Amino acid sequence: MSEILSELSTAVIEGNLDDIVDLTEDALDEDFSAQDILDKGLMPGMDHVGVEFKAGNMFVPEVLRSARAMQSSMELIRPMLVASGVKMVGKVLLGTVKGDLHDIGKNLVGMMCEGAGFDVHDIGKDIEPDAFVAAVKEFEPDVIGMSALLTTTMRSMEHTIKALEEAGLRDKVKIMIGGAPVTQAFSDQIGADGYASNAASAAELAKKFVA
Amino acid sequence: MSNNLTTVVSSKDVTVKINREKATVIIGERINPTGRKKMLKALQAGDFDMVRQDALAQVAAGAKILDVNAGVPGADEEALLKQVLQTVMDTVDVPLCIDTADPLALEAALKTYEGKALINSVNGEERSLDAILPLVKEYGAAVIGLCMDDDGIPATVDDRLKVATKIIERAAKLGIGPEDIVIDPLALTMGADHTAGFLAMQTIERIVAEFGVNITMGASNISFGMPDRKHINSTFIAMSIHAGLTCPITNPLEEEIAIAVLAADLSMGRDEYGMNWIKAYRVRQKAQAETE
Numbered sequence: 485m486s487e488i489l490s491e492l493s494t495a496v497i498e499g500n501l502d503d504i505v506d507l508t509e510d511a512l513d514e515d516f517s518a519q520d521i522l523d524k525g526l527m528p529g530m531d532h533v534g535v536e537f538k539a540g541n542m543f544v545p546e547v548l549r550s551a552r553a554m555q556s557s558m559e560l561i562r563p564m565l566v567a568s569g570v571k572m573v574g575k576v577l578l579g580t581v582k583g584d585l586h587d588i589g590k591n592l593v594g595m596m597c598e599g600a601g602f603d604v605h606d607i608g609k610d611i612e613p614d615a616f617v618a619a620v621k622e623f624e625p626d627v628i629g630m631s632a633l634l635t636t637t638m639r640s641m642e643h644t645i646k647a648l649e650e651a652g653l654r655d656k657v658k659i660m661i662g663g664a665p666v667t668q669a670f671s672d673q674i675g676a677d678g679y680a681s682n683a684a685s686a687a688e689l690a691k692k693f694v695a
Numbered sequence: 696m697s698n699n700l701t702t703v704v705s706s707k708d709v710t711v712k713i714n715r716e717k718a719t720v721i722i723g724e725r726i727n728p729t730g731r732k733k734m735l736k737a738l739q740a741g742d743f744d745m746v747r748q749d750a751l752a753q754v755a756a757g758a759k760i761l762d763v764n765a766g767v768p769g770a771d772e773e774a775l776l777k778q779v780l781q782t783v784m785d786t787v788d789v790p791l792c793i794d795t796a797d798p799l800a801l802e803a804a805l806k807t808y809e810g811k812a813l814i815n816s817v818n819g820e821e822r823s824l825d826a827i828l829p830l831v832k833e834y835g836a837a838v839i840g841l842c843m844d845d846d847g848i849p850a851t852v853d854d855r856l857k858v859a860t861k862i863i864e865r866a867a868k869l870g871i872g873p874e875d876i877v878i879d880p881l882a883l884t885m886g887a888d889h890t891a892g893f894l895a896m897q898t899i900e901r902i903v904a905e906f907g908v909n910i911t912m913g914a915s916n917i918s919f920g921m922p923d924r925k926h927i928n929s930t931f932i933a934m935s936i937h938a939g940l941t942c943p944i945t946n947p948l949e950e951e952i953a954i955a956v957l958a959a960d961l962s963m964g965r966d967e968y969g970m971n972w973i974k975a976y977r978v979r980q981k982a983q984a985e986t987e
Contacts, residue, residue, distance in 0.1 A: 545920065545921070633730075635766040635767055636772075665732070
């Protein structure tokens with residue numbers, strides 16, 4: 485692999501905000517396409533971050549820095565990706581369910597999914613079932629990720645799934661859920677398609693859904 | 696206004712006074728199924744052994760008040776909270792902090808409770824103020840006020856102070872004095888924002904200077920996402936005690952935390968002759984000798 489692309493991967497892993505924009509420009513000067521920069525530079529870097537985070541060798545602030553570095557590079561290449569009609573891996577819609585204000589885990593899932601090449605649409609926290617339904621209609625995601633951190637708000641996930649069923653949208657999307665009190669058993673019980681215990685696993689699960 | 700109000704809570708026979716000149720009061724956080732899958736399973740199965748064990752262990756480790764939360768998804772919280780509360784009251788004689796988001800479950804718990812409870816919690820949302828404060832008044836309880844409102848958790852010290860002010864003023868209109876309001880400034884994790892701890896401490900200082908109320912805080916989430924969390928938690932809790940924290944909600948079974956609180960109290964001149972510190976040292980020595 486080219487040296488400049490591997491330097492980009494390293495910059496993502498290190499969260500090197502100072503150099504990543506210059507490196508991206510250098511790669512473009514060397515006639516690498518935006519697609520190459522994404523697929524062979526940024527994404528392998530973020531992949532590595534996901535693996536290390538899952539293994540407990542990297543920590544939340546480092547993941548945030550890596551994601552920020554990747555975003556700085558993406559800002560530069562996104563218009564080119566759009567212009568050349570590059571297809572993303574898929575679309576992920578994310579939100580913390582009604583009654584719940586915790587969003588750190590959900591934000592991490594968003595970053596990991598972006599790092600895995602998804603087009604991510606994050607609709608925020610304390611999201612009503614109807615708002616999820618409206619967002620599904622508008623954004624047409626392949627995967628929905630719902631988060632809840634409280635035992636008292638987990639039930640909102642079930643209500644959201646019901647609302648999607650009533651709107652006739654349930655079969656059009658895969659649903660994954662997560663958050664401290666959430667378990668695989670709960671996922672099965674409320675009819676979600678899967679559970680992930682951490683952000684890196686969530687991105688892997690989303691990839692499995694669209695494969 | 697005095698900058699040193701006294702909040703009094705009680706069980707049937709034991710009264711606890713929270714005051715800035717006295718030793719820090721630890722509110723034990725463990726009777727709560729949120730994020731504790733074993734406890735969740737036990738409560739779902741109607742098994743209260745773990746509740747009893749946690750109550751005894753936390754009191755033995757120095758908790759003066761115990762938080763009681765029975766938020767189990769799908770369960771009848773009104774009935775379950777009453778059961779858990781009764782179990783704890785039958786097991787230990789310390790004041791309890793009734794932790795629920797459901798006003799009906801809260802009222803049922805207050806009817807069961809013997810003594811002056813601490814309610815966890817009210818916040819600056821209109822719906823919350825309207826539902827919770829009348830219960831505080833009716834049952835003569837004290838209440839924790841969270842610095843958040845309809846717009847979420849404010850990002851600045853000024854805006855958090857505004858929410859605290861709103862809660863204290865609304866309570867006053869119902870005849871609830873500021874001594875019965877314990878403010879929680881809300882500590883978000885430094886894993887996501889490295890200024891979150893400093894913001895919480897600045898908020899504490901401002902609220903204490905303005906109202907002199909007692910301050911609580913969940914001091915375990917501050918380190919979420921970070922390695923070696925117990926060192927962060929114990930340092931943060933000690934620094935927050937200096938800022939004005941008087942009754943943290945935390946896990947007294949974490950030895951580092953319990954030690955940090957004792958050392959902070961001694962450093963603040965609230966541990967006469969260092970007796971609490973020395974006593975705790977001897978307990979640790981004895982435990983160590985027994986395991987060797």
